[in-house]
Amino acid sequence: MQAHLAAQDDDMWYAITDGPMKILKINKAVATTEGAPHMVEKHRSEWTAEDKKKTNLDNVEKDILYKTLDKNMFAKIKTCTTAKEIWEKLTQLCEGNDQTKENKLTVVIQKFDNAKMKSGETLAEFDERFSSIIIQLTSLGKDYSNREIALKVMRAFPREWDLKTIAMRESKDLNKLELDDLFANLKAYEFELGI
Known part of the structure; x- marks a missing residue:
């Protein structure tokens, strides 16, 4: 249970630092190079319940960030489309260049x-x-x-x-x-x- 929560926390932080998660699968049509498989994005019809949760993390993160902001700060980030963009804008606003x-x-x-x-x-x-x-x-x-x-x-x-x-x-x-x-x-x- 703790390992699952830790992985979920890592995924949530990933959504902030790297942007919305892409759900990938191994591309079996392409040979692996140096032991690393070639990855392609999964079609939506192939998503598992876990995949759906991961793709929704960006929305969850945006919601969390929205709820922590006052009206003034919200006005400054409302055009951002991802949690990563919001985080970067807030960092810029609060910490400066x-x-x-x-x-x-x-x-x-x-x-x-x-x-x-x-x-x-x-x-x-x-x-x-x-x-x-x-x-x-x-x-x-x-x-x-x-x-x-x-x-x-x-x-x-x-x-x-x-x-x-x-x-x-x-x-x-x-x-x-x-x-x-x-x-x-x-x-x-x-x-x-x-x-």
Whole structure:
């Protein structure tokens, strides 16, 4: 049952990424080349119940996408004829072209480079703000190592945190220190400082 659902999920994603499914069969009139059979499209009268489900996946996907859009977004994609076209149009509208993505990445890298804990900001607030920057970077294809992230966070704190951050640099393997674990460790110190 799980294998069937996984295959169905793969087929649904295929309908989004590659377009409507073509139902194929082996063309027995043509010899196979290098072990690969020659495929031709099945006539509609030859479709099995499973084939019919697969050909309807594009309609199912379009319906799902339509239901998730507000009127404004729907107006922008209503001329698209396949789920793939809708997905590509939405991607373009939401993410922009390559130049837009590059500009967004530059801005988020600058946010990362300039991240500092603000005066009066709690650790939880800084954690939320910094984690948001990391999520943005990841979504734009930029990944930093655990070590780079940990060092950046430790450099972002005011002077009263120096004792803790120096001790952490010496005692922890920063290559294995996840961001959540880093902030959890620092929250105990924030409590000690009485911030």
